[in-house]
Amino acid sequence: MSTDKLIEESRTYLMNTYNRFPVVFVRGRGMKLYDSDGKEYIDFLGGIAVNNLGHCHPKVVVALQKQAQKLIHVSNYFHIEPQIKLGKMLCQNSFADQVFFCNSGAEANEAAIKLARKYAKENMGEDKYEIITALNSFHGRTMATITATGQEKFQKAFTPLLPGFKYVPFGDVGAVAAAITDKTCAVMMEPIQAEGGVNMPPEDYFRELKALLEDRGLLLILDEVQTGMGRTGKLFAYEHYGIEPDIMTLAKALGGGMPIGAMLATKKVAESFSPGDHASTFGGNPLACAAGIASLEAILEDGWLLSSCQRMGDYFRKGLADLQKKYPFIKDIRGKGLIIGVELEFDAGDIVKEALREGYIINYTMQKVLRFVPPLIVTDEEIDGLLDTLERIFDKRYSA
Ligand SMILES: Cc1ncc(COP(=O)(O)O)c(C=O)c1O
8 A cells, every 4th residue: 555545544544633744654774664665764762662672673573573473462360471571570660569550551550550549548548539630741641640640631521530649840859848738648750751751850859858758758750661671771760869769650661662551669568469359451461561571681792782882872962962052942851871961942843754754753742852762772873874964964054
């Protein structure tokens, strides 16, 4: 089928929920994607922070092939071998003692909200259900997670929202302290706000927040859906802050491209869930978990990928800082490892379109922030190629 016909049928048969570019990707390998007309692109979006190992990583492909021949799905009424193995690996490499598997970031956050509320009812009192989240946060698109998301634009068409959520400015411990009431049970935050514009917290924020919550006996839920699995140069972003959460959520890169989410917790908190409290038909599916195991093994191998992520992130930010000297309309460059935001003085949409025409997949968020979340395997040559392209695009805009 021709590309035009595919796009026409896409518009006919699929609900109009995405602003899609007129491109159909049919093949990928490492940093590269190929469209239905054979054009090659370098991918600095990585399926929105999903393809941390690049496209079709050979270890993930082989794991999927092997598992598909053995067992694709079985019910959670039974113990599932790849699920046990992935759960053990995640616990052994994090603060957590136990894991609940689901299929997406929103579902992982739903599970976290339910666990926090159940734990609070059992251990803090009947009336402890309020969760404090941050303005400009993003936690997903289900009803509970759009409520947790501190951005009205995702909420206003779908009111009434869920009761029991409060919002505070990100990075302000005093604001959290002031928002705590007799009903508060937890605070839920992203370690770095991703969709909200790649916003970094002040250096000591999470240490001070954790101390406050410990003092008040409240839970810390970290949403590492976008920052987890090596994105910031550590396996989990909380490791940069010298603290540990009580609950953490993962998805995106967890399955090496396969849909899988996870909610991890300390034993003390996890014990509040008992059979019947929460479930998912597909959660921890053998195929998704096999991909997750292969993917986590590849990320951890020799620590090579994590140190390269830090180095490439620094290299990328330095190149962007050089561009900033030439183009004063670049207001700010932020991020850690390979989650990078570049705030412009104007809407970044045209830059993204122009880059796509030039064969680079980039993205923007909050209108004015170019966001780069490439596979962690990105090289300095590929970063140089994108920086040259951005320079050409910026020059055009500057001289226009
Ligand atoms: C921090 C964060 N939490 C949750 C989600 C929702 O994940 P999903 O789209 O898999 O439901 C996202 C997605 O962008 C995210 O960035």
